[in-house]
Amino acid sequence: MEKIIACISTPLGKGAISIVRMSGENCLEVAKKVFFSKSLDYENIKPRYMYLGDFSFDENLKEKCMMVYFKAPNSYTGEDLIEFQIHGGIIVTQKVYEKLLDCGASPAEPGEISKRAFLNGKLSLDSAEAIVDEINAESESELKASLILASGKLFEQVTSMQTNLTELLADIEVTLDYPEHDIEETVKEKIYNKIKEIKFELDKHIENSKQARFIKNxxxxxxxxxxxxxxxxxxxxxxxxxxxxxxxxxxxxxxxxxxxxxxxxxxxxxxxxxxxxxxxxxxxxxxxxxxxxxxxxxxxxxxxxxxxxxxxxxxxxxxxxxxxxxxxxxxxxxxxxxxxxxxxxxxxxxxxxxxxxxxxxxxxxxxxIKNQINFNEIILTNERQLNELKTCYNTVLELENAREFSLDVISMLLKQLWNNLGKITGNTENENIIDLIFSKFCLGK
Ligand SMILES: Nc1nc2c(ncn2[C@@H]2O[C@H](COP(=O)(O)OP(=O)(O)OP(=O)(O)O)[C@@H](O)[C@H]2O)c(=O)[nH]1
Ligand SMILES: [Mg+2]
Missing domain, CATH: 3.40.50.300 (P-loop containing nucleotide triphosphate hydrolases)
Structure with a gap:
């Protein structure tokens, strides 16, 4: 069981409201110790419903606030998640946060909330990065580019390419298992055609992203x-x-x-x-x-x-x-x-x-800016994603000669391409990139 984490999710400063979040299985147990409302019966709590009540620091000290409960898996992290909306003062926000820690929650690392969302399949890596870009966007164009990515358009396309590759790998397996059927040429032709399609897609993204540096910086x-x-x-x-x-x-x-x-x-x-x-x-x-x-x-x-x-x-x-x-x-x-x-x-x-x-x-x-920027298309403003995409493109160039290779070599190259595509969306086993990416998030996100 993952520990319960808590964090202040809004910037610390004076404002109308601040939000303090808690995520993890059983976080309701922590809430029970601090939040009380006449309309709230914890045994029958309604998810996604705003409860108005008191956040209790001790017997005498209470803060009027709102609480919302998101039940797993229907929350940002995919875990049970609770949000307290409190008055936006620096000290009161910190006190609420500290009280949650006193009652059993642990401090969240920067990006931990989103990392959990990713690990629970709520967010792909490219969308998570797009959210960071969205938060940091300084211009309208940068915001538009990040919104397209955050909507999961790249994820969809990359996942569909991976599905195609999995099918091709399966075809190769069958051919290798039943060599007497002599279907090698047909399979190679199919691979060649699919690779041409993937090349076209990747090329389009690389071309579209040439102006990305100017959109971002x-x-x-x-x-x-x-x-x-x-x-x-x-x-x-x-x-x-x-x-x-x-x-x-x-x-x-x-x-x-x-x-x-x-x-x-x-x-x-x-x-x-x-x-x-x-x-x-x-x-x-x-x-x-x-x-x-x-x-x-x-x-x-x-x-x-x-x-x-x-x-x-x-x-x-x-x-x-x-x-x-x-x-x-x-x-x-x-x-x-x-x-x-x-x-x-x-x-x-x-x-x-x-x-x-x-x-x-x-x-x-x-x-x-020579060509009109088309914000309905994917524009990769993220250098990491673009580099991964270029690596994929190089493997595709090798695969273009598929007809001349043995099926073993083709299979190896297809797996390599599958893995490199996975690095864009996080559909891979590589924990290093995942840690690196989420460490760039701000605290409470
Ligand atoms: N008539 C006229 N005078 C101008 C125009 N633009 C600038 N000036 C004048 O030219 C002088 C120099 O202007 P600056 O903008 O300080 O020139 P600069 O190139 O930054 O000068 P340095 O910082 O010394 O290299 C000032 O007296 C300005 O008012 C213009 O379009 N028309
Ligand atoms: Mg001057």
Missing amino acids: GINVAIIGRANVGKSSLLNALLGEERAIVTDIEGTTRDNINEHFFYNGIKINLTDTAGIRESKDIVENLGIERSKKAIENSDMVIFVVDASEQLSNEDLEIKKLLENKIFITVINKSDKERKVEKLENEISISALENKNIDYLKEVIFSSI
């Missing part, structure tokens, strides 16, 4: 240019707030400034940098080094040039730094008389007058 954009061209003004214009200091003195920005905004549900991470120029100032030179680092770390660069001045050697030097980068050339200060020559693929804006800023946002977005 956003697009990193460095604003680069020589001093005084209006980089900080552009940052402010894109953000729609006066975040960075702007002056007409060259070298105003000395250290990178990181801020973000959202466009089409995608997070755009901006880095405003120190203007790049020859300088004897140590602080400024350090800042310039950081600008160069920002270029390296970015997915794309906005190269800002001043419209009212001719291109200088500094501009050209900076452009050289961008040779292997995706970049947009932005001609700023378009409100002034133009002196700069026409540049390739330029976008003319005025940060000061907010001209063409929305168009620039669209160009930033579309230089990275």
Whole structure:
């Protein structure tokens, strides 16, 4: 019998309510010692029914609260589970939790609640990970991608692939047991066709997930240019707030400034940098080094040039730094008389007058996100899942030559593929990944 665990499942802080949970067989026995309600007869307790009553710390000290009982297997963990909904104060929540420990429950490890759900077949590994991503989602796109996964779409597809593989393995067994029937070629043909189907599916997911990094982490954009061209003004214009200091003195920005905004549900991470120029100032030179680092770390660069001045050697030097980068050339200060020559693929804006800023946002977005993101399809934002999927894909490539192999070799490869698919959903014996994944959960989840 698993021990009874208890945890605080809402963030500790002041709020309307807090939830303290308890899971494990016989957790009702613990509840009996602390929760009393006129309408509650423990012998005939109704599952999924809110009881209003008193949580008793001792004879004199009581807290009015609600209790719900979920009877196994119809609960989040698949075990008997009880939730107390109490007033959302830090001390009262802790006291309820401690009282449950005093009465026989043990503290839950981070992720233990969800781990039990997984072990009891309530949750697949990929859905569990999707829930973590859902909780941590910072952008709408990340949330959408995690909701599809949490709904079990990947689990369904992977499980169906595994079922197909099991059938093929059974066919091989039969062929090996009755070699006189000479059906080897037919079986090999069947395997070949199934493998082609699986390859198509895996390929689709890998292809769809190419933009996943941007959905999860956003697009990193460095604003680069020589001093005084209006980089900080552009940052402010894109953000729609006066975040960075702007002056007409060259070298105003000395250290990178990181801020973000959202466009089409995608997070755009901006880095405003120190203007790049020859300088004897140590602080400024350090800042310039950081600008160069920002270029390296970015997915794309906005190269800002001043419209009212001719291109200088500094501009050209900076452009050289961008040779292997995706970049947009932005001609700023378009409100002034133009002196700069026409540049390739330029976008003319005025940060000061907010001209063409929305168009620039669209160009930033579309230089990275090439295809429309289809949120009805599976997008693997989770690196572990994607890596497992790629491993499967490699085995599928080997299996494509199935016709040339002996049935023993094919059988071995099919089992390998079955196991690797299982690592995505947790349908495998490997305890290490399971422990690793659930340790990333927050306490009380
Ligand atoms: N007319 C006009 N002036 C601008 C525009 N954008 C910026 N400026 C002015 O240009 C000067 C420099 O602007 P900043 O945004 O501080 O330039 P920066 O590139 O961040 O400069 P450093 O941090 O020193 O490298 C300020 O006086 C701004 O008001 C614009 O679109 N039009
Ligand atoms: Mg600046």
